[in-house]
Amino acid sequence: MKLLLDFLNQIPEFEQLAAALDSGRSPAAVSGLSPVHRAYFAAGLRERTGRPVVLLCADEAEGEKLQADLRSLTGEEVFLLPAREFTFHNAAVASREWEHKRLRVLWALRKGKVPFLVAPAEALLQRTIPAEGLDQLSFILREGERYDLNQLTEQLAAAGYTRCDQVEGVGQFALRGGILDVFSPAGALPLRLEFFDDEVDSMGLFEPGSQRRTERVAQGVILPAAEVLPQAAPGGVSGLAKALDQRLAAAVKKGAPDQLLVTLHQDKELLENGLSFPAVDRYLGLIYPKMASALDYLPPDAAVLLSESPRFLERCKNYLWQVGEDVTALSESGVMLPELGRLCLTPEELAAGLENWPVAYLDAFTSSQYPQKPKALLTVTAKLLPSFGVSLETAVSDLSHYISAGFSVVVLSGTEQRCLNLQALLREQKVRTAVDFQLHALPKPGQAVLCCGGLSAGMEFPGAKVAVLTEGQAAPVKKRRAKGPTNREKLKSYADLTPGDLVVHQVYGIGRYQGMVKMPVDGIEKDYVKIAYAGADVLYVPATQLDQVSKYIGGGEDANETKKLSKLGGGDWERQKSRAKKAVQDLARGLIQLYAQRQRQPGFAFSPDSPWQKEFEEEFEYTETEDQLRCIAEIKRDMEANKPMDRLLCGDVGYGKTEVAFRAIMKCVLDGKQAAILAPTTVLARQHYLTAKQRFAKYPVEVAVISRFRTGAQMKETLRKLEEGSVDLLIGTHRLLQKDVTFKDLGLLVVDEEQRFGVTHKEKLKELTRQVDVLTLSATPIPRTLNMALSGIRDMSTLEEPPMDRQPVQTYVMEHDWSVLSDAMRREIERGGQVYYLHNRVETIARTAARIREMLGEDIEVAIAHGKMTQDELGEVMDRVSQGEVQVLVCTTIIETGIDIANVNTLIIEDADKMGLAQLHQIRGRVGRSSRRAFAYLTYRRGKVLSEVASKRLSAIREFAEFGSGFKIAMRDLEIRGAGNVLGPEQSGFLVSVGYDMYLKLLEEAVLTERGEVAQLPGECSADLTVAASIPDRYVPSAEQRMDLYRKIAMIRTEADADDVTDELIDRYGDPPRQVNNLIAVALMRSRAAECGITQIEQKGSNLVFSLKSFELQSVSSLCASERWKGRVLFSAGEKAALTLRLKKGEDPLKLSRALVEEYAKLTDN
DSSP states (O other): OGGGGGGGGGOHHHHHHHHHHHTTOOSEEEESOOHHHHHHHHHHHHHHHOOOEEEEESSHHHHHHHHHHHHHHHOSOEEEOOOOOOOOSOEEEEOOHHHHHHHHHHHHHHTTOOSEEEEEHHHHHBOOOOHHHHHHHOEEEETTOBOOHHHHHHHHHHTTOEEOSSOOSTTEEEEETTEEEEOOTTSSSOEEEEEETTEEEEEEEEETTTTEEEEEOSEEEEOOSSSSOGGGSTTHHHHHHHHHHHHHHHHHHHTOOHHHHHHHHHHHHHHHTTOOOGGGGGGHHHHSOSOOOGGGGSOTTOEEEEETHHHHHHHHHHHHHHHHHHHHHHHHTTSSOGGGOOOBOOHHHHHHHGGGSOEEEEOSSOOSOOSSOOSEEEEOOOEEEOOOTTOHHHHHHHHHHHHHTTOEEEEEESSHHHHHHHHHHHHHTTOOOEEOTTOOSOOOTTOEEEEEOOOSSEEEETTTTEEEEESSSOOOOOOOOOOOOOTTSOOOOOTTOOTTOEEEETTTEEEEEEEEEEEEETTEEEEEEEEEOSTTOEEEEEGGGGGGEEEOOOSOTTHHHHOOOOOTTOSHHHHHHHHHHHHHHHHHHHHHHHHHHHHHSOOOOOOOOOHHHHHHHHTOSSOOOHHHHHHHHHHHHHHHSSSOOEEEEEEOTTSSHHHHHHHHHHHHHHTTOEEEEEOSSHHHHHHHHHHHHHHTTTTTOOEEEESTTSOHHHHHHHHHHHHHTOOSEEEESGGGGSTTOOOSSEEEEEEESGGGSOHHHHHHHHHHTTTSEEEEEESSOOOHHHHHHTTTTSEEEEEOSOOTTOOOEEEEEEEOOHHHHHHHHHHHHHTTOEEEEEOOOTTTHHHHHHHHHHHHOTTSOEEEEOTTSOHHHHHHHHHHHHTTOOSEEEEOGGGGGOOOOTTEEEEEESSGGGSOHHHHHHHHTTSOOSSSOEEEEEEEOTTOOOOHHHHHHHHHHHHHHHHOTTHHHHHHHHHHHHHHHHHOHHHHHHHHHHOHHHHHHHHHHHHHHHTTOOOOOOOOOEEEOSSOOSOOTTTSOOHHHHHHHHHHHHTOOSHHHHHHHHHHHHHHHSSOOHHHHHHHHHHHHHHHHHHTTEEEEEEETTEEEEEESSOOHHHHHHHHHSTTTTTTEEEEESSSEEEEEEOOTTOOHHHHHHHHHHHHHHHHHO
């Protein structure tokens, strides 16, 4: 598409503009240009002069459009500088993703790597870190170079990084021996540097989820962790504290308000104690005394273009006014010193600053107010052509008009297939065109070329007789991302096991984990895990046998306080296990019978994908995740088989289930059959209807909806069309299941949120779908392990990867403060958005809503939604919210499984410390669904003394908001809830009684037994030898990580497992010491011993005793008679059969035991 820019040579005004900028006749003003023309001119200037081009625009929405057009026209990288939110209030933490995006752009500008910069007014004006400050705080680490590790950690601390045990989010670093992990805002993955002495021996990126390295790199950029750092103030943190002290003294003299004195005093104390606080923006002027903005970063040789200069100026003035108002309000409430209120450039300073560059104003009309008087005035005659989108007829009539008028025409179409379709259509209309997908040559006058590409709109330059028609925005360049190993393979991670958590021991039941203890045995110190049981009983489990212990998962968020502990030696645990065992056997039997029944029924085999199907899929505007592609393939395979499909698709909110379902529907409709979507509520049905209308707009697919929002006559008409077959896709609530709904030829039924339908509805569903393909969607993800346990008896597909390019949600964790929150709500409403206010108590919800209405004023519409309302009342409220009639919805957690409303972009949660991370994550996913910036305020009660559990939860929430860590644990809680949904309420009870891991074990056995296969129960073997086999503290300092590794090592079953664990140890901690290698050797020996019937290996003085569960006399006698063991091994066949081996002085008990086990195993294998 770059060739399109050559048309500009035929436009005299463009030539004049380029000349004016080159000769210093700046500023130049060009009128007659719509947004797409401005992007076109900007791209042309870069092509003509080779200069970097900076485009200034009013806001981010316009910026994103310009960015997309520039990308399409040039194929070069276009940077968009986002604005940041200043934090003045006392939040506990504020998320920094937007700041990190800004820092990346500012750094690229410093390095001269920005061909195009699009900067919205706010982003350009905001006060920021001076360029030389950014240079000082940033550095590049290179492989093979030498660094002093202590100095490096000091540098990282000065750049705002937090030291931790394990790096999970941006702005953290960890140092273990000679291995440094650091997550810089500059990259998508954290860096791992391995030092040999003080030289970087190797360097790579690693996946925070699995902590394993993914690829090697030669260098890494370290940027500051935040834009405003107290460490960067003159004199560092202590210098800033001194400056505050001086201001405090001055304020006391002046008789400043008490609240201001309190604020200054508190902040000074925080700084003196080395504690950080997110509200450092209050002291921006003290930290960076020199006023700096993004203007200081612009390339010296750039050309600066203002898109719609009057609007840009207006936006600058508004922003300045808004910041001024904020500062006044903050000064009055004693949060900020008024003299530190200079937080952005004034329009005058901006105009003066821009004098250093050639400037052009690109406007739609000539203006009476330019930022500065133009030295050249140009008017272009250009027309904006709306994109023809779906209506190819418009394209045909426009084209024939332009060709007959002798224009050179280029038509941009989304995909190659659509170019060919359009050409065929034009041929029927006797319009001749050429197809050149990549546009190698421009058409001559009176000719038209179709090529791949897209712009926000088309263009016509009548003077030059040139026209560009476009179908719409360019199809996105679908980038595949390199996918690390998914960290949800098995939820075995024990890094999150903290003292006080519940654990399940396979033999002894549920107890409370009390930590790891070291105890000397025969002169060798060993690690044990201490578990408390009912009464005062305590069990010590050797760390080598941690595979018998798993974290108790399953009772929901508060199981820790409510779950009863098992008694050691009592029969309760065995009884619970056997009850659960019987229940899973029934479940497995039922599922297998159902599956076999469906397999026997004939179904319709859909035909393979047609070109239309491919085209429909190519039009999806986002990049599909690997998971989406896999699920789509699984569903199509089922549809193409001649048995009815019955598949469950699980995935978190917003992971793209709807798109997967639409592709299946398209496949069904293309084969001439009808499809239906069954939704649990009217509002959801309506949402599906609107999404489907939009997604199928370009295709002759007739979509209809039946719900109580339609009149009787409309319903009647829809049902008539359905019966005669002219409706292709019907969407509705359980109204779909009534007798008067008859399909002509139903091929596919999609059921959304099946667990929300009652038993009678499910029975009707069964009748309806005897021979129809069924796809069930569930918004709660399920554990992959459950999916595997049920494979072959229940078809499931899971989406585990979040979609790409989701906008981050700016998150604050703070004490509940009405003044801050009412301000946040006002702002959202002023920009035309809506607010969710989450108050989770039905008794007081009306009072809260009344208070909000009083604060915001009578003209603001506040509504209430909670679970005790009837389905109809709820539906009506949600409908008013989705229509935009309600500005604030005060609701309970009912919105968690609610509907997507793109216009709700502020979320406030009361008492966030009473919710689990899983729930918070899911609710936060309700905002930020559009391209607008979203905000989430997670609040807790003021001055409330938090219980230990709540404060633990709150610190987890802070970590989650600041670094995005803890996500895996949140997902696990969610998945267990999902497992309960899939299995049904009765099974959930058993899952809770024995914990998920144990339940899963029983389920796997039951499925195998029902199928008539023998469930291979792995034997267990414990080993207790006096060898140093442990993980020393100096190798892995963190107790949680040691626990995790002990468990991983105890789970080793094969040489391949052992290699994998060793690789991970080397990668994360360096070469393992001898004790750790011994630990791995013990694990391998236990596994091999268990296979051949040895249950225990124990060292008693100078004897090694191998207890046997069962034995073959042949093998035992062969072993005792063999050359190596003759006279050294004794066999005793009492009630406990055992082999005893005498050790000689200086022999290694571990080596000898392994040799004996290996030989005995070979004999039993034969």
